[in-house]
Amino acid sequence: MVLCRIYIFGNVTERMNPLKKPVTLHDIAREAGVSFNTVSRALNDKPDINEETKRRVLEVARRLDYRPNRVARGLRQRRTATIGVVVADLANPFFAEVVEGIDRVCTARGYGLLLANTEEDPARELAAVQHLVERQVDGVLLAPTQRDLASLHYLVKKGVPFSLLARFFKDFAAQAVINDDREGARSAVSHLLSRGHRRILFLNGPSYNSSASLRLEGYRLAHAEVGLPVDETLILTTNARMDGGKAAIETALQHSLEFTAVFCFSDYVAFGALRALRRAGKRIPAEMAVMGYDDVAFAELVNPPLSTVRIAKTRLGATAAEALLARIEGTSSLSGERLITLSPELVIREST
Amino acid sequence: MVLCRIYIFGNVTERMNPLKKPVTLHDIAREAGVSFNTVSRALNDKPDINEETKRRVLEVARRLDYRPNRVARGLRQRRTATIGVVVADLANPFFAEVVEGIDRVCTARGYGLLLANTEEDPARELAAVQHLVERQVDGVLLAPTQRDLASLHYLVKKGVPFSLLARFFKDFAAQAVINDDREGARSAVSHLLSRGHRRILFLNGPSYNSSASLRLEGYRLAHAEVGLPVDETLILTTNARMDGGKAAIETALQHSLEFTAVFCFSDYVAFGALRALRRAGKRIPAEMAVMGYDDVAFAELVNPPLSTVRIAKTRLGATAAEALLARIEGTSSLSGERLITLSPELVIREST
DNA sequence: TTGTAGGCGTTATCAT
DNA sequence: ATGATAACGCCTACAA
Numbered sequence: 001m002v003l004c005r006i007y008i009f010g011n012v013t014e015r016m017n018p019l020k021k022p023v024t025l026h027d028i029a030r031e032a033g034v035s036f037n038t039v040s041r042a043l044n045d046k047p048d049i050n051e052e053t054k055r056r057v058l059e060v061a062r063r064l065d066y067r068p069n070r071v072a073r074g075l076r077q078r079r080t081a082t083i084g085v086v087v088a089d090l091a092n093p094f095f096a097e098v099v100e101g102i103d104r105v106c107t108a109r110g111y112g113l114l115l116a117n118t119e120e121d122p123a124r125e126l127a128a129v130q131h132l133v134e135r136q137v138d139g140v141l142l143a144p145t146q147r148d149l150a151s152l153h154y155l156v157k158k159g160v161p162f163s164l165l166a167r168f169f170k171d172f173a174a175q176a177v178i179n180d181d182r183e184g185a186r187s188a189v190s191h192l193l194s195r196g197h198r199r200i201l202f203l204n205g206p207s208y209n210s211s212a213s214l215r216l217e218g219y220r221l222a223h224a225e226v227g228l229p230v231d232e233t234l235i236l237t238t239n240a241r242m243d244g245g246k247a248a249i250e251t252a253l254q255h256s257l258e259f260t261a262v263f264c265f266s267d268y269v270a271f272g273a274l275r276a277l278r279r280a281g282k283r284i285p286a287e288m289a290v291m292g293y294d295d296v297a298f299a300e301l302v303n304p305p306l307s308t309v310r311i312a313k314t315r316l317g318a319t320a321a322e323a324l325l326a327r328i329e330g331t332s333s334l335s336g337e338r339l340i341t342l343s344p345e346l347v348i349r350e351s352t
Numbered sequence: 353m354v355l356c357r358i359y360i361f362g363n364v365t366e367r368m369n370p371l372k373k374p375v376t377l378h379d380i381a382r383e384a385g386v387s388f389n390t391v392s393r394a395l396n397d398k399p400d401i402n403e404e405t406k407r408r409v410l411e412v413a414r415r416l417d418y419r420p421n422r423v424a425r426g427l428r429q430r431r432t433a434t435i436g437v438v439v440a441d442l443a444n445p446f447f448a449e450v451v452e453g454i455d456r457v458c459t460a461r462g463y464g465l466l467l468a469n470t471e472e473d474p475a476r477e478l479a480a481v482q483h484l485v486e487r488q489v490d491g492v493l494l495a496p497t498q499r500d501l502a503s504l505h506y507l508v509k510k511g512v513p514f515s516l517l518a519r520f521f522k523d524f525a526a527q528a529v530i531n532d533d534r535e536g537a538r539s540a541v542s543h544l545l546s547r548g549h550r551r552i553l554f555l556n557g558p559s560y561n562s563s564a565s566l567r568l569e570g571y572r573l574a575h576a577e578v579g580l581p582v583d584e585t586l587i588l589t590t591n592a593r594m595d596g597g598k599a600a601i602e603t604a605l606q607h608s609l610e611f612t613a614v615f616c617f618s619d620y621v622a623f624g625a626l627r628a629l630r631r632a633g634k635r636i637p638a639e640m641a642v643m644g645y646d647d648v649a650f651a652e653l654v655n656p657p658l659s660t661v662r663i664a665k666t667r668l669g670a671t672a673a674e675a676l677l678a679r680i681e682g683t684s685s686l687s688g689e690r691l692i693t694l695s696p697e698l699v700i701r702e703s704t
Numbered sequence: 705t706t707g708t709a710g711g712c713g714t715t716a717t718c719a720t
Numbered sequence: 721a722t723g724a725t726a727a728c729g730c731c732t733a734c735a736a
Contacts, residue, residue, distance in 0.1 A: 022510070024729060035707045040731065050705060065509075071426045071488045072729035075712050080423060082466075082487075090455065091649070091666075096448040103442065103469045107480075112487055114434075115467045117455045128459075135434075135464055136423045159372045271653050297443075301623050303655030314443075376713055387723045392715065402721055424713035427728045707736070713728105720723075 023064045032060040043068070074136060082112040083324065084132030084140040086125060086151075087165070090117045093296045094266075094313060095143065098165060101317025102141060109325060111138075122147040126154065133158050139324045141165055141317075146208045163324045166316060167210045168339060175327070177320040177340045181211045184309040184344035185218025185263070186225075188291050191307075191346060192261045193226055197289060201259040202235045203248050203269050209240075212265060215293070219263065234259060238269055245272025253280055260288060261352070267292035267299045267308055274302060274351070289352040295345075305349035312342050375416045384412045395420070426488060434464040435676065436484030436492040438477060438503075439517070442469050445648045446618075446665060447495065450517060453669025454493060461677060463490075474499040478506065485510050491676045493517055493669075498560045515676045518668060519562045520691060527679070529672040529692045533563045536661040536696035537570025538577075540643050541615055543659075543698060545578055549613040549641060554587045555600050555625060557617040561592075564617060567645070571615065586611060590621055597624025605632055612640060613704070619644035619651045619660055626654060626703070641704040647697075657701035664694050 025043075029036035034053060041049045042057035043066075074080035085102055087095040099115070106113050114137055116128035122145045129151040132140055140155060140162040149172055155162045168176035192200050202219050205212035216235070223230050236252065238244035245264060249272070252259070262277075264270035270292030274284065282288040284304055292299060295310035319340060325331075377395075381388035386405060393401045394409035395418075426432035437454055439447040451467070458465050466489055468480035474497045481503040484492055492507060492514040501524055507514045520528035544552050554571050557564035568587070575582045588604065590596035597616055601624070604611070614629075616622035622644030626636065634640040636656055644651060647662035671692060677683075 022729095026729085036729095037708085037731075038706060041706090044731085048705060053705085067482065067486045069427075069488060069729050070486045071423055071432060072712090073731075074423045075421075075427050075714090075728090076730045076732085078712070085467075090452045091445070091449050093443070093445055093448065096445065097443050099467075100442045100469060103467065107468065107483075112483065113467045115437075115451075115455065115465045116459065117452065130419065131459075131464070134419045134422045136421060158374070271650075275653070298623075298650040298653065301627070301650065301654050374713095378713085388713090389715080389724085390722060393722085396715085400721060405721085421713050424728090425715075427712090427730090428714045428716080430728075705736105707734105709734085710732090712730090716725100716727080718723100718725075720721100 022069065023066050024069070025066075028057065028060050028064060028066055031064065032057050078136070079138050079328075080112075080136050081110055082114055082135070082137045083321070083328075084114045084116065084129070084135070084137040084142075086116045086118060086128050086132070086140065086142045088118055088120050088143045088145065090115075092268075093298075094294050094311075097296075097313035098143075098317035098320075101314030101319075102321045103317075104314070105318045105321040105325070111325065118143075118145060120145050122150065126151045129154055133160055139163075139328045141320050141324060143167060144169075146210065161324060161327050163320050163327075165320055166311075169210065173338060175323060175338060175340070177316055177323060177342070179211070179311045179316065180341045180343050181214035182218040182221065184293065184311075184346075185215035186221045187218075187344070187346045188293070188307075188309050189219050189222035189263055190225065191348065192263065192289060192291065192352065193222060193228070195261075195289065195352065197261040198228065199231065199234060199259040199261070201252060201257070201262045203238050203245055203262060203264045203273060204235060205240050205265040206237055212237075215265065233257065238265065240266055240269060242268050242272035242275075245269035245274075246276045247272075249273045249276035249280075261291070262288065263291045265293060267294045267296045267306060270306055270308070270351075271298075271302060274306070285350065285352050291352055295347055299347075300349060302351075304351045307349045307352040308347050310345040310347050312345075316342055374421065375418050376421070380409060380412050380416060380418055383416065384409050430488075431490050431680075432464075432488050433462055434466055434487070434489045435673070435680075436466045436468065436481070436487070436489040436494075438468045438470060438480050438484070438492065438494045440470055440472050440495045440497065442467075444620075445650075446646050446663075449648075449665035450495075450669035450672075453666030453671075454673045455669075456666070457670045457673040457677070463677065470495075470497060472497050474502065478503045481506055485512055491515075491680045493672055493676060495519055496521075498562060513676060513679050515672050515679075517672055518663075521562065525690060527675060527690060527692070529668055529675060529694070531563070531663045531668065532693045532695050533566035534570040534573065536645065536663075536698075537567035537615070538573045539570075539696070539698045540645070540659075540661050541571050541574035542577065543700065544613045544615065544641060544643065544704065545574060545580070547613075547641065547704065550580065551583065551586060551611040552613045552615055553604060553609070553611040555590050555597055555614060555616045555621050556587060557592050558589055564589075567617065585609065590617065592618055592621060594620050594624035594627075597621035597626075598628045599624075601625045601628035601632075613643070614640065615643045617645060619646045619648045619658060622658055622660070622703075623650075623654060626658070637702065637704050643704055647699055651699075652701060656703045659701045659704040660699050662697040662699050664697075668694055 025036040028039045042054045118125040143165040164176035238248045292308035295308045299306040377388040377391045380391045394406040470477040495517040516528035590600045644660035647660045651658040
C-alpha cells in the first residue's frame with residue numbers, strides 16, 4: 001500500500017481581501033437619505049411604507065449588494081432559520097440519501113443545515129446535540145444511536161423541537177419518521193418462504209436498534225403466517241457493516257448450521273454475506289438465497305443483483321424535515337404526529 | 353412499482369416545552385452576586401480575575417447548566433466558528449466521504465459545518481454561497497461545478513476565505529486540494545498498456561471539469577511513454593453517472609468501435625460500462641478490461657471486483673479543512689499554498 | 705408614513 | 721480585581 005504523500009505546487013498570489021466590512025442597514029440608510037429602520041421595513045416589505053421610498057431604498061440596496069446579516073437577525077428574532085442534523089454515519093449511502101432529502105426541503109424553505117456525525121457513538125451524539133443547541137438551531141433532526149436517551153432528554157430540557165430519523169423509542173414519546181420495518185421484514189421473509197425455504201438465517205442488527213427489533217417481529221410474523229415455528233438458533237446478531245455479514249456467515253458455516261436462505265439487516269451486511277458464501281462455494285441463488293435491506297444504489301450492481309427491501313430514503317429525510325419545520329413554524333399538517341411510517345417496497349432481483 | 357403511502361400512528365402526547373428562556377450571563381451574575389462581565393471573564397478564563405470568585409462563578413454556571421449563546425458571540429466577535437461546505441452531490445459516496453473528512457477536523461476544532469448541495473447546478477452553487485455568506489461563515493469549502501466563476505468571484509468580493517475541493521481552475525488563483533489526476537490516469541493507462549492493450553477506450557467526464565482534463569493528459573502521457581499515437585475516436589465524453597457509462601458503451605458497440613479495454617472517469621461510470629459490456633456478452637477481463645476511478649466502497653464488490661485508482665477521499669476533505677482553518681486562524685502550515693495535491697494509488701483487482 | 709429608542713447575549717474597552 | 725458602558729446588526733415597539 002502506497003503511502004499518500006502531499007505534493008505542493010506554487011503559492012497563492014492573490015492576497016485574500018482582508019474581510020472588507022459588509023454593508024449594513026445604516027449604509028443603505030445614509031445613501032438613501034432615510035433612517036435605517038425605514039430600510040428595514042422596505043427590505044422585509046412591511047405594510048407601513050411609501051411605495052416611492054421603498055423603491056428608492058431597494059434600488060440602493062441592490063446597488064450596494066446588501067446582504068442581511070443572518071447572525072444579527074437570529075440574535076434579535078431568537079430564531080436562526082437553521083436546523084441541526086445529526087446522523088450516525090455519513091459514509092453510509094443510506095444516511096447520505098436521507099440528508100439529501102432533508103437538504104432539499106430545507107434549502108427550499110430558506111433553512112440552513114448544520115451537520116454533525118456521531119459514528120454511532122453516544123458520547124459524540126450528546127456532544128453534537130449540545131453544540132447545536134448552543135448555536136441556537138430552531139430544531140434538530142436526529143438519528144439516535146439508541147444506546148441511551150441523554151441527547152433526547154437534553155433537547156427536551158432545552159425546549160428544542162426535534163424529530164427522529166429512521167429510528168424511534170417505544171418508551172419515549174418523540175416524533176419519528178420511520179420505515180415500516182415490521183412489514184418490510186415480513187414481506188421479505190414471506191417471499192423466501194413462498195419459494196420453499198424453511199430454514200432462513202437472519203443476520204439482524206443489535207437489539208437496541210428499533211429497526212432491528214421491528215424486523216425481528218416481521219421475521220416471526222411471516223413464520224407464524226405459514227404455521228412454521230421459528231428456530232431461534234437461526235437468529236444471529238451482527239454489526240451493521242460488511243464485515244459483520246462476512247463473519248456471521250463464516251461462523252454459521254463452521255458450526256454447520258443448516259439454512260438455505262439468508263435475510264440480512266442491511267444491504268451492506270448482505271454484501272459481506274454474499275462474499276463469504278461465494279468463497280465457501282455456494283451458488284446463488286441456486287444453493288442459497290440472499291436478501292438485503294435498504295436498497296442502496298449498489299444493490300443492483302453486485303453479482304447476482306441483490307433482492308432487497310427498498311426504503312424511500314430521500315423521502316424519509318424530506319418527510320422528517322417537513323414535519324419538523326411544520327412544528328417549528330406552527331403549521332398544522334404533520335406536526336403533531338408521533339410516528340410517521342413510510343411503507344417499504346419489496347424488490348426482487350436475482351439473489352433469491 | 354408500489355407507491356409509497358404514509359401511515360400515521362398515534363399522536364405526540366407530551367407537549368414540547370415552549371422554548372424556555374436559556375440562562376444567560378446575567379442570570380449567573382445575579383446568582384453569584386457579581387457583574388455579568390466578571391462572569392464572562394471567568395468563563396473565558398481571562399487573566400484579570402480572582403481565583404476565588406472565578407471558582408464560585410464557574411460553580412454557579414455549572415449548576416444552572418449554562419451554555420454560551422454562540423449566535424450572540426458570533427455577532428460580537430465577527431466570527432462564527434462555522435464553515436460552509438458546498439458539494440456537488442451528496443448521494444455520491446465520493447463526496448459523502450469527503451464531507452466525513454471535513455467533519456472530523458472541524459468538530460475536533462470546535463467548528464460547525466453548514467452544508468449545501470448544488471447537484472452540479474451553477475445557479476444553485478451561487479445561491480448556496482450567497483446564503484452561507486449571509487450566515488457569516490468564517491470560510492467556505494467548495495466543490496465548484498466549474499461551469500462559471502460566479503460563486504468564486506462572489507467569495508473574493510466579500511473577502512471570505514475559501515478552498516476548492518477536488519477541482520481547481522488553471523486561470524483563477526484559488527487554493528485547491530486535489531488528487532493528482534494526471535498521474536492517476538497515467539498509471540492506470542500504463543497498466544493497461546503493459547497488459548498488451550493497444551486500443552483503450554476512454555470514457556471521460558466533461559472537459560470543463562478539471563479532473564477530466566488532467567486525466568486526459570494522463571491518458572495521452574501514458575501513450576506517449578510507449579510511443580503509441582492516440583486514436584482520438586477512442587476518447588468519449590460521458591456524464592459522470594452510471595447511465596453515462598452504459599450509454600457510451602452501447603453506442604461504441606453499435607458503431608463497432610474496436611477496443612479491448614475501457615478506462616472510465618469514475619467507478620460509477622465503470623459500473624454502467626460493466627453492465628453494458630456483460631449484456632453484450634463480453635467476458636471480463638478475458639475479452640475486455642475495465643478500469644474505474646475513485647475507489648468507492650463498492651468497487652471491490654462488483655463482479656468482477658473493479659480495478660481502479662484510489663483517491664484518499666476523507667484525507668482530501670480533512671486536508672482541505674485544515675488548510676482553510678489554518679488560513680482563517682492565521683496559522684502558518686498549509687495556509688498559503690495554491691494547489692495541494694494528494695497522490696493517488698493504483699488498485700488492481702480482477703477487472704483488468 | 706417615518707424616525708427614535710431599546711434590547712437580543714456577548715465580548716471589548718474603558719474606568720474604578 | 722471588578723464594574724459600568726458601548727458596540728455587533730438587526731427588529732419591534734412606540735412616538736412623532
